[in-house]
Amino acid sequence: MHVPFCSPGKCRYCDFYSVPREEGLEALFLRALRREAETAGAGVAPRTIYVGGGTPTALSELSLLMLFEALSVFSRHALEEFTVEANPGTFGAAKAELMRNGGADRISIGVQSFDDGVLRFLGRHHTAREAVEAVRIARRAGFENVSLDLISDVPGTGREDWRGELEAAVALEPDHISVYSLTQEPGTPLHAAMERGEFEPFDPDESAARMELTASFLESHGYGRYEISNYALPGRECAHNRIYWRNGPVLGLGPSAVTFDGRTRTRNVADVEGYVRALERGERPAVFSETLAARRLAGETAMLMLRRREGIVRSEFLAVTGEDPFSLYAETIADLESQGLLERDGESARIPPSRMALADHVALHFIETGE
Ligand code: SF4
Known part of the structure; x- marks a missing residue:
């Protein structure tokens, strides 16, 4: 499920579809989402649920409650894992509790860096201290399965800085760590800054060296590399992503979400208002469909x-x-x-x-x- 809001706005590097949170639109989105879940989800018993985006925690507490209610249309009898993403800037004890009560048993926290300078460079709207606190809040709320996201290959950082990031991550004892290399996607403010010559593109050889450092460091701390960018303690591999990497079927809900039934891929419109209008007319919000040869x-x-x-x-x-x-x-x-x-x-x-x-x-x- 793709929640199409981020608060207060977008990070400099991100090209996922999301818009700044706005109360009126949030209410319309939730009503449309409920409709989509009821129509597309009737009779579906998912093995995993993943609520991402965008930023699920950008929603108000009441809206989060409504989102979890919309998900109650799915039968839970086959459910093995229920992940929700959290952003340290919009996360607190009340939302953590609410998500646990709604059935989420895994949380993926967008830490990205433990260095406030790096977070500013990335245009993240939270501090390193808030990221550390988010992990504690999640644990206190009863999340036994906690994942952290980190971003590597940030221009201007050294290899020892990166080792420091890994040490800080491991010190929090998460169950799972995802490490994605920073890319400058055309159309993002970060890409424009690079084009203006504000920083040099990251050296690919250094990127490969940091990938090796990441693998050896995390593996020596008990985190097995089960996918190119993902590491987990034994038994904590993400079941949802494992389905995705097997090209398994996925039902996508929300603006820009992708559905794949094993042959045909369908993508919802990447526009909250268009999404709401389609569902209010009783239509599917899909704008693109292809059947793979x-x-x-x-x-x-x-x-x-x-x-x-x-x-x-x-x-x-x-x-x-x-x-x-x-x-x-x-x-x-x-x-x-x-x-x-x-x-x-x-x-x-x-x-x-x-x-x-x-x-x-x-x-x-x-x-x-x-x-
Ligand atoms: S919080 Fe996540 S989805 Fe939102 S702008 Fe930042 S990276 Fe993109």
């Missing part, structure tokens, strides 16, 4: 699975695409294996941990072969 489905599935520690697993790939990856990609796999970019046994083919920085390059071979 078999080759494209296979290519995307390979690309997603290669991000995982276990890589492409034959039985899973077969279940999603109906194809045997070792026949379909026999040449590509042999070629990448000879270059040391893949290792395989009878049932799976994966990128060796030391070559994970090249995952995008490796994945491209499957997309090209698959087209």
Whole structure:
């Protein structure tokens, strides 16, 4: 579920769809969301629920309550995991409690950095102290499964600064840590600042070195790398993301949310007002739909699975695409294996941990072969 608001406004690097929170629009959005959940969610018993955005905690307490009520249309009998994202700038004990009472059992906190200078550079609307406090609040509210997001490769920071970020994260004893590299997406204020020459793009070799440092540091502290950017204590891997990286079916709710039924991908309109209008007219808020040809489905599935520690697993790939990856990609796999970019046994083919920085390059071979 995509909550389309951020408060008080957007971070400098972000190109996800969200608008500043505004009370009237928030009420209309929640009414529309309820309608969408009732229509699209009838009879659906999800294995996981993920409430993200945008910023779920940008909503008022009353609105959060209404959001959780809208989710009550889903049967919970198959539910394994229920995650909600929280932003330290708009999070407190009351919202934490409310989300726990609404059934959320996992919380993902957008810490991003423990350095106020870095947070200012990123245009985040909270301090490092508030981020640390958010973790404590979540624990006190009874969240036993806590994840932190960090952003690496911030221009102007040194490798030792980055090690300090990792030390600060581990000191909070989260169950799960996601580390995403900062990218300058066209159209964002950060990209414009780079174009104006305010800072240099991050050196790719240094980026690869920090990725290695991240992996060795977190693994030495008990966090297994189960996906290129994700680390977890044993048993704390995110079930929701594991479905996504297997190219499994997802029902997306809210503006800009994407639904995938295993063949057809549909995207909702990235505009809160358009979303509200469509649902008030009794229409679906979708604006884009494509059915993937078999080759494209296979290519995307390979690309997603290669991000995982276990890589492409034959039985899973077969279940999603109906194809045997070792026949379909026999040449590509042999070629990448000879270059040391893949290792395989009878049932799976994966990128060796030391070559994970090249995952995008490796994945491209499957997309090209698959087209
Ligand atoms: S809080 Fe998250 S969704 Fe909102 S602008 Fe910042 S990064 Fe983007």
